[in-house]
Amino acid sequence: MLHILIITFPFFALVLCGFIAAHRGMLPMPAIPGLNAFVLFFALPCMLYRFGASTPIAQLLDPSVALTYLLCALIMVGFVVAVTLHGRIGWNDASFGALVGAFPNTGFMGVPLLVALLGPKAAGPAIVTILVDMVITTSLCIALSRLDGHDGASAGRAAKNALKGVAANPMPWSILLGALASAVQLELPKPVEQTVGLLADAASPVALFTIGAVLARSQIMARSGEAHPVHWLEVVPVAAIKLFLHPLLVLLVGAGAVQLGVPMDRFALTVLVLLAALPSASNVSLLAERFDADNGRIARIILVSTAAAFFTFSGAVALMT
Secondary structure, three states: HHHHHHHHHHHHHHHHHHHHHHHHOOOOOHHHHHHHHHHHHHHHHHHHHHHHHHHHHHHHOOOHHHHHHHHHHHHHHHHHHHHHHHHOOOOOHHHHHHHHHHHHHHHHHHHHHHHHHHHHHHHHHHHHHHHHHHHHOOOOOOOHHHHHHHOOOOOOOOOHHHHHHHHHHHHHHHHHHHHHHHOOOOOHHHHHHHHHHHHHHHHHHHHHHHHHHHHHHHHHHHOOOOOOOHOOOOHHHHHHHOOOOOOOOHHHHHHHHHOOOOOOOOHHHHHHHHHHHOOOOOOEHHHHOOOOOOOHHHHHHHHHHHHHHHHHHHHHHHHEE
């Protein structure tokens, strides 16, 4: 357990550093979108390309991993919507609550953390889950969020717009380019490879720092009255579902699939369970704000799950490895 904490501590410490920097005013609020843009459009795509290019193509096209993870994501979305859709929480807020309960922080935190814990082989299953969450889980939840019909947008149109957003996101394209490079054994020219490497090396620390800054910004907005008060019963249960129920569901479904003869090895299942044990993805807060959901509630769920994950994720690693 001490060995696990030694590995996981720096990752969560960087989140805390970003939180403190923004909370104390050392990092100006207008600078946070710039950090997000650097991570999203430069550093993280280079990191995902590098992992994709160095991972055997068979691992990136593993249907057993994709379908197992997708089934669990769909169950999570349906369950969270079912238990939270009542009273003040309509389809819009329930859908983004479901997304934050089913979408782990794989890109910003999961890939570098699991590679540090389990080795480069962990990148393959992790990259598969990023594609599932970005293309299917996110589009489904955005479509469900339009069922309130307050803005006149249909669920079908919302899903179409969500897919357009995925197409404009550089992360899926960087994964696909990395997979193509892996398939054809492409090697970049040395200067280009070094540039990609420098940006990829910056992805993990800047992304983790940015997560903390984004969480601090949500707290500051809540205290200044820009976000309405949120009862803890609207936050803690969803965070608990994310940290405990999601990995348990993946473990049970994955173990059942293996028993039924699905060709998925134990290592891939371990990676899927640990990915599900990660805290909620920080970019869901940006989506909730864009679609007029209760971003204060979503940000608090992300904050609680991130703070608690230092202990729960380390415990999951100890149990699974």
